[in-house]
Amino acid sequence: MLQIKPIINTLMRSKSGPILLLIQIILSVAIVANASFIISERIALMDRDSGTAEEEVFDFRLYAFDSDIDIESQSQRDMRAIRDLPGVIDATTTSMVPLSGGGWSSGYTIGNSEETAKDTESAAIYYGDDHMVNTLGVDLIEGRNFYETEIVTGSPDLATHAIVSKAFAKATWGDEPAIGKIMYAGDFGSQPLQVIGVVDKLQGAWVNSSYLDNSVILNVRLVNVFTKVLVRAEVGTLTQLKQAIPAVLHKDQPNRVIEGFTLISEHRKRVYRNHELMATVLSMMVVLLLLITSLGLAGMVMFNIERRTKQIGTRRALGARRRDILSLFLVENYIICIVGGIIGGLVAVQLGQQLMTFYSLPKLELIYPIMTVVGLMVLTTVAVILPARKAASISPATATRSV
């Protein structure tokens, strides 16, 4: 390590090369740290569990445009027919499909009196029947499911019972048990809903909303010319049910459009597409940037070696071992790397700050610049060692021939 001082002297003598390298490292650290932070943040977003059996549950749309159809009884016949199909585990009509990007949401009012009443956080609303919990494949952890007799048919205003997600229960009632609590769908006092069950986890339709985990299932079988149907079936039966379901429904009433058939796992892919795209492009950027930085570094070292062939030869002639020559270049590299890393880390934090101010990004965590610098040290070591080994093998005789 006694070599440090002469190395710094060498670096100071021909400034432009090392300075360029320094700038490159600073910029690389700033970009890579922020990019990898955004990537990991997006991956964390995409990893969130919807709470449903995503590979088993699919939805389709049913449009009964013929005004002669009595939708109420038709819908009940349809559901029975679907549930009887081989491969189908359960089915229900619904107002919304998890992760689909479209549906219903609202806040509710809670409290003891009009004066103390307050609004809850918003929640996604699933209108469905006693088959909803089983169809979604969600985990009922407290209370009970709807009884068949509790299901009402018609408009959303008829709802009386609610099954809520744990996240919604926690946000609304804190640590108090949610079972038995009353919330109001209208203004205070109008349309009371009694909470009868809590499911462990159930996400709504909008993955970018702040209340994604807040969901409510209400005991209403909606009656509408336009119906969404959720079906839970054994994995791999979708292709066959895509044919079987329209066949059986059209046999009953042909004047209907039946289409859609999308697994929740496919909805997931679609709604997270932009996040995945961002993560992919940024990953490409990080990999290429590291590649360019290390190639550039290797190129510079190669050039340095050629320029300093005589110097290296002289050192070797004076008794320096190959290892000494190698470590000379490595130490030189580490000095630049560490200085660049420190400044780069500061720039990275600044850049993160700017991104946070202008865009809805969270604050950059310090571990990212640190990890980037460490990673860059490893990478540059490889980029330096390869050409430096060549330098170390220069024989003193050839190197000093023309001195």
Place this chain on the structure above:
Amino acid sequence: MFFYYLDLAWRSIKKTPLLSLLMVLAISIGISITITTLNVYQLMSVNPAGERSDKLIAVQLWSQGKDAWKEFNAQVTYQDAFNLRKSDLPVRQTAMFVTGLAIQTEDADLSPLLETVRVTDSDFFEMFSVPFLYGRAWDKSVDTEAAYQVVINEEMNRKLFSGENSIGKTLFLDSKPYQVVGVIKIWNPSPQYYDVTTGAFTDSAQLFVPFSLAPIEEFQSWGNNQSWKRDSINTYSDRLNSEMHWIQYWVELTDDKQRDEYAQWLTRYVEQQQLLGRFDSPEAAAQLSNVAQWLELNEVVPEDNKILVGLSALFLLVCLVNMLGLLLAKFLKRAPEVGVRRAIGASRRQIFAQHMVEVGLIGFCGGVLGLIWAWMSLSMLSARFDLENSLTNLDPSMWIIAPAIAICAALVAGTYPAWRICSTNPSVHLKSQ
């Protein structure tokens, strides 16, 4: 002289193939990342209204109550749309929303199709410059006296009537007969600026029906329906009388003077509604935005794209610094040769020019290679993420922009090394020969 320098540059590149290749790679990768992000950004931020951008105005009303939303909603209520249509100030105006209807023809073999349908006024087509293949929009009188008429697009015409002129023919929407009055050419502005509420990069509807039919046929809204008030909505007329925001409203105004007049008219409208007990927020007002302002307001270019463009610019900078270092190395290595040339009479200017030509050549190669990378990465991304084609086609302007950026960037990076080499004293290098 230029071609002589080009020849020299080529020889020099051949002499140090590895170093030159590194440089071309560095700049091409930098360019390709920049072009990829720039391409997507450009296509998202393009203003498809062109020169009509300033004339087409989106209308927004702060009609919500005190404790409701904290900003103008992108849509208006049916009541407001109904009232706004009464103004005769705008040259053209239209209220609209999307719905979905089942389509059938007299051909019984054709199974019903469920399609997105735009419910709008006759002015829509003229305002947004929709090109017609056959026929034209329904008559203006239909906007007040509802009639069962429909405009379809070329593709739908092909599907339903095998592409022939179908004007006057009948098709069935939700089992009701509609007369085809117009067939439009494929028309799909991207971004879909006239309705950004369900995403600015969705496809345009293939069918258009009169807005005046909405209360009669009770078309459901397939777009966003936003309520701030707890209206109880059970029937369609409840919906029409509610405070729910679900209709897009656009007007066409010829100039600023007319815009001011219309703004005043809207102010009076707001006051008049306040007398009726609506618009009870202190912020009650109207807001007008032209297309450019509208795209900005609705943040049509996603934040992600802005971040990507910024980061890729920094990325390009890294590539340039990288190239600068390599160029410096390469040029300085050639110092003895330059020394000789200087000694036998080459001027500094000539040396500088020669090196800049070499740098430019490297930049050009990098630019071309970068375009190829960009094209590859865009097609890979579009295949992987199944993106709209319009977003991943390489914009034609990029064929000029990419090499231009590459050459400029290379020249910027090359200036310092070229200057260094031409400003060194020849005697220093001659001595060691």
